Amino acid sequence: MRVFIACLGTETNTFSSLPTGEQTYRDTAVFDGDATRHAPNPFSLPLHIWRERAEAEGHDVVEGLCAFAQPAGRTIRRVYEAYRDRILEQARAALPLDLVLVNMHGAMVAEGYDDCEGDLLARLREVIGPDAVLGGELDLHCHITPLMLAAATALVTYKEYPHIDIGERAEDLFRLCHDAAEGRTAPVMAAHDCRMISMWRTTAEPMRDFVAGMKAREGKDGILAVSFGHGFPWGDVAEVGAKTLVVADGDEGKAAALAADLGARLWAMREATRPTAMGIDEAIDRALAVDGGPVVLADVSDNAGGGAPSDSTFILERLIARGVGDAASGLYWDPVAVRFCMEAGEGASLRLRIGGKCGPDSGSPVDLAVTVKRIVTGAKQTFGAARNRIGDAVWVRAEGGLDLVLNTVRTQVFHPDAFTAVGLDPAERKIVVVKSTQHFHAGFAPIAKEILYVAAPGAIAPDFAAIPYTKLAKPYWPRVDDPWAG
DSSP states (O other): OEEEEEEEEOOBOTTOOOOBOHHHHHHHEEEESOGGGSOOOTTTHHHHHHHHHHHHTTOEEEEEEEEEOOSBSOBOHHHHHHHHHHHHHHHHHTOSOSEEEEEOOSOOOBTTBSOHHHHHHHHHHHHHOSSSEEEEEEOSSOOOOHHHHHHOSEEEEOOOSSOOOHHHHHHHHHHHHHHHHTTSOOEEEEEEEOOBOOOOOTTSTTHHHHHHHHHHHTTBTTEEEEEEEOOOTTOOSTTOSOEEEEEEESOHHHHHHHHHHHHHHHHHTTTTTOOOOBOHHHHHHHHHHSSSSOEEEEEGGGOGGGTOOSOOOHHHHHHHHTTOOSEEEEEEEOHHHHHHHHHHOTTOEEEEEESOOSSGGGOOOEEEEEEEEEEEEEEEEEETTEEEEEEEEEEEEETTTEEEEEESSOOOOOSTHHHHTTTOOGGGSSEEEESOSSTTHHHHTTTOSEEEEEOOSSTTOSOGGGOOOSSOOSOOBTTSSOTTOO
16 A cells, blocks of 8 residues: 655634744744654654554555644745645655545635645645545644545544644544555544534543543444544634534444534533633732642733744733742743843843733733843753754743743743753742643643633633634624524
C-alpha cells in the first residue's frame, strides 16, 4: 500500500488584526517533507505516528509538507495557496495512492477562503481519485463543513480540552482509515449542528462523562468513531458552532441518529457546561484568601491559542495597583522588551516598558523597574507528548516580588515548564497568572491549590452572545434561548 501524509493548519480568529503570513508559520512549524526526521511538536506528532504505523504494516510512506501557524488573523492568500499547492504537487507526484492522511486544524481561514480545510480536502480528492481513502485529524475547535464531509472518507477530532490526546486520535484515524483501505470497513459520516457557541472544559463534569460516553460508543454496533467539534467561536464563517460527528460502517442513518442523540444530550447540559469566569479583582481577592498556593489565574481573554496577542496588561495593572507581590505571570509576547533585557544582561536593573503593544485589546504598556533574573535562548515548553517553542525567554522581577516571563515566539502557556525553563518555579508563588484558556490545566492542576478563570478585557473575551458575526445565518444559543424555535 502507498501512503501519503501531510499537515497544514492554523486556528483563525477572523476578528484579529494580526496577519498570519509565512513568518508566523515558520515561527511555529514548517517542514517540507522531513517533519518526521525532527523531534515531534504538537502539529507534526500525528505524522510521526502515521509513518511509524504504516511502515510497521510494510507500506511505502511518502511525506509531504507540514506547515502550522500559531493562531492569529486570516492567513495571507498567497501563503495559503503556496502551501496548499505544494501538498497537492507532492500528492500528485506520489500517485497512485491508497491512503492519504492529513493533520489540519479545522478552523483555518485565509484571504478568499473561509473553509481552507474543505478546499484542501476537495482538491486532494480530485488528485487522488474517488477510490483512495482520505482521512483528516482535526482540533476539536473546528468548523465542520459540508465540503469537508463530502471530500473526506473519515474525519476525527480531538476529544479532550486541553488537547492531551493528539497522539491517541492520530492512532484512531490511522486504524479507521487503514481498515477502510484494506476493505474491512466502509466509513460514512454524519454531522449534527448543535446550534450552540461556547467553550466546553472536558476536565470537569458533566463533560468528563460525555467524553467517556463517546469513547464507549466506538467499536460497537458499527460505530467507528465519535467526535464532538466544539467549534471556534471567533471565526466569522457560515459553519461556526458546535457539531457532533459520527463515522459508521456503511450506515449513514445510524451515524446521523447517534450524532443527533449526542447533540440532544449536549443541549440538555448547556447550562451545566456553560463556562464561568470572574472579574479581575474578584479573582485576586479569592486568590489572596486561599490558604497556601499557588492559586492559578487563567487570563482567558489573552490566549495566543485563540488568536489573541498575548501581551495584554489588564491583570498586570491590577496586581501592581494593589501591591500584590509573591506572584508570577506569563507568557508576555514582547520581543522588544526581551531584546532590551538581552542587551542589558542577567543581573542588570533597568526601566522596562512591558506589553500593551498590539492595539486596544492589549491594554496600555506598563513601565516597571525590573531586574533581569535569567535569559534563555531557544526555550521550549511541554504540550502533551511534544515540545512547543517559546523562543528567547526572559525572567524579570519587579519591585515587590512580582515575577514576569517575557518571550519572543507568541504562544500560550501550556505547562509549568514555561516558567521553570527560565528558572522560575511557579509552585513557590502565591499567585500564578497564565495567558491561556484551558490548555494550561493539564500541567498546572497537579500543583495548583485552586484554579480560577478570569474574564479580563481582551481579544477573545468569553461573551459568546456578543460576538459580531456577519456570516452565521442560523440562530444560536446563548444569543437566543431557543435556536430551534420558529
